[in-house]
Each structure stands twice: as structure tokens, then as C-alpha cells.
Amino acid sequence: MDIDEIVEQYHQKLYKLCLFYLHNEEEAEEILHDIFIKVLKKQSTFKGESNIYTWLYRIAVNTIINHINRKKIVEFISFESAAGHPEITYPSTDGDAxxxxxxxxxxxxxxxxxxxxxxxxxxxxxxxxxxxxxxxxxxxxxxxxxxxxxxxxxxxxxxxxxxxxxxxxxxxxxxxxxx
The missing domain is CATH 1.10.10.10 (Winged helix-like DNA-binding domain superfamily/Winged helix DNA-binding domain)
Incomplete structure (x- = not known):
């Protein structure tokens, strides 16, 4: 799998992972960029013995945690940012919201x-x-x-x-x- 396919397939999941930890969209984008640079540099080390998903997430988690430790950030995660905040609607008597x-x-x-x-x-x-x-x-x-x-x-x-x-x-x- 080439880097373009990796970015296309895993960008959104890795971005949500970054948001989960960092709770900051700009910072999440910055770290996501760092993650993909590391993936590009380490692509030749992926031997295919494990799932590419596992390999990517290991790189991502390590990059995120190293970033947090470096900056001594203790941020909480955001369900709203990671999962979106649904608009509140209620069912009517006819079943439509x-x-x-x-x-x-x-x-x-x-x-x-x-x-x-x-x-x-x-x-x-x-x-x-x-x-x-x-x-x-x-x-x-x-x-x-x-x-x-x-x-x-x-x-x-x-x-x-x-x-x-x-x-x-x-x-x-x-x-x-x-x-």
C-alpha cells in the first residue's frame, strides 16, 4: 500500500484519534502531519507481519503521547469533537423527528x-x-x-x-x- 492510499484510508480515523487526546483541531492537524511523515519515513520497516492498521495506530499513539509529554499538556478529550455533537430532536406523534x-x-x-x-x-x-x-x-x-x-x-x-x-x-x- 503506498502512502497516498494510507493517507486516504486512515486520515479520518487518525485525525479523530488526535482530537481524542489533544482536544485542539490545529494541534491535531499538526500532529497528524507528523504521524504521516513518520509513516512515510518508516514505511520500509513495515514487514507486513501485522495488520497495517495496528502498525499505523502504534506510530500515532506514540507520536501523540510523546507530543503530550514534551509539552506537559494534560488535556481532556472531547466526545463532541471526536464524534460530532448531534442536534437534539424529538420524535413527533407520527414518528418523524x-x-x-x-x-x-x-x-x-x-x-x-x-x-x-x-x-x-x-x-x-x-x-x-x-x-x-x-x-x-x-x-x-x-x-x-x-x-x-x-x-x-x-x-x-x-x-x-x-x-x-x-x-x-x-x-x-x-x-x-x-x-
């Missing part, structure tokens, strides 16, 4: 934004390894074995990372009990 009253809609969007911000904050508190496993499992729908290969760890370690991430997120988003 309809827009709600603008004031009600605005209030509901504000509530949704607060929930998203809380979730972003909680995910942002995860370790890089937990974020990586969480992202690949929940956003890219990778199997745990594929994640283990990308992260160069065991399947049981990936299971543990995903479990810990979910446990931390649930605890963080759970409303605090009044004392």
Missing part, C-alpha cells in the same frame, strides 16, 4: 453540554494507557486482542485498563451524595 421550542431546545442543549463537559473532565483524568484502551474499545470498536497488539501488552491488561477506566468514569460522573 421534529425540532422543539427554541427555548426548551436551548435549555436541553445546555444540559447536554454540561453532561458532555463532565464526562470529558472525567475521561481527562484517566491515565494515557486507560484513555488509549478506552478510545480504541469504545470509539474504534476494536477487539481487546487488537488493542493489546497496538498497545504492546496482554489482552488481560487491556481488559483491566478498560475496566478501570469505566470504573473511574462511573465514579466521577456519579452525582455526589449530600452530606
Amino acid at each position: 421534529v425540532d422543539v421550542d427554541p427555548a426548551v431546545r436551548l435549555e436541553k442543549e445546555e444540559i447536554e453540554n454540561l453532561k458532555i463537559e463532565k464526562l470529558e473532565h472525567c475521561i481527562g483524568r484517566l491515565s494515557n494507557r486507560e484513555k488509549t484502551a478506552f478510545y480504541f474499545f469504545h470509539f474504534d470498536n476494536l477487539k481487546q486482542k487488537e488493542i493489546a497488539t497496538i498497545m504492546k501488552t496482554s489482552v488481560s491488561a487491556v481488559e483491566s485498563l478498560i475496566h478501570k477506566a469505566m470504573k473511574k468514569i462511573r465514579k466521577c460522573v456519579k452525582p455526589q451524595e449530600p452530606v
Whole structure:
């Protein structure tokens, strides 16, 4: 597979991965550019023993984490940026989706934004390894074995990372009990 095919096939997924970690479109584009430069330089080292997807994501994750560590950035990820923010509509009685009253809609969007911000904050508190496993499992729908290969760890370690991430997120988003 030549570099043009790689860019065409994986650009969007790698861009979303960058956004997931960096939460900044310009920075994500810059790092994505760096990733493809590394892929071009290292293309001859790809032996085809593993899936190209695994090889690309390993380069991407390493590049992103190195960037974060270099700049000492502790950013949280954005579901809104990575997955888009859907417009809120509600089903009408005839089954078609309809827009709600603008004031009600605005209030509901504000509530949704607060929930998203809380979730972003909680995910942002995860370790890089937990974020990586969480992202690949929940956003890219990778199997745990594929994640283990990308992260160069065991399947049981990936299971543990995903479990810990979910446990931390649930605890963080759970409303605090009044004392």
C-alpha cells in the first residue's frame, strides 16, 4: 500500500484519534502531519507481519503521547469533537423527528453540554494507557486482542485498563451524595 492510499484510508480515523487526546483541531492537524511523515519515513520497516492498521495506530499513539509529554499538556478529550455533537430532536406523534421550542431546545442543549463537559473532565483524568484502551474499545470498536497488539501488552491488561477506566468514569460522573 503506498502512502497516498494510507493517507486516504486512515486520515479520518487518525485525525479523530488526535482530537481524542489533544482536544485542539490545529494541534491535531499538526500532529497528524507528523504521524504521516513518520509513516512515510518508516514505511520500509513495515514487514507486513501485522495488520497495517495496528502498525499505523502504534506510530500515532506514540507520536501523540510523546507530543503530550514534551509539552506537559494534560488535556481532556472531547466526545463532541471526536464524534460530532448531534442536534437534539424529538420524535413527533407520527414518528418523524421534529425540532422543539427554541427555548426548551436551548435549555436541553445546555444540559447536554454540561453532561458532555463532565464526562470529558472525567475521561481527562484517566491515565494515557486507560484513555488509549478506552478510545480504541469504545470509539474504534476494536477487539481487546487488537488493542493489546497496538498497545504492546496482554489482552488481560487491556481488559483491566478498560475496566478501570469505566470504573473511574462511573465514579466521577456519579452525582455526589449530600452530606
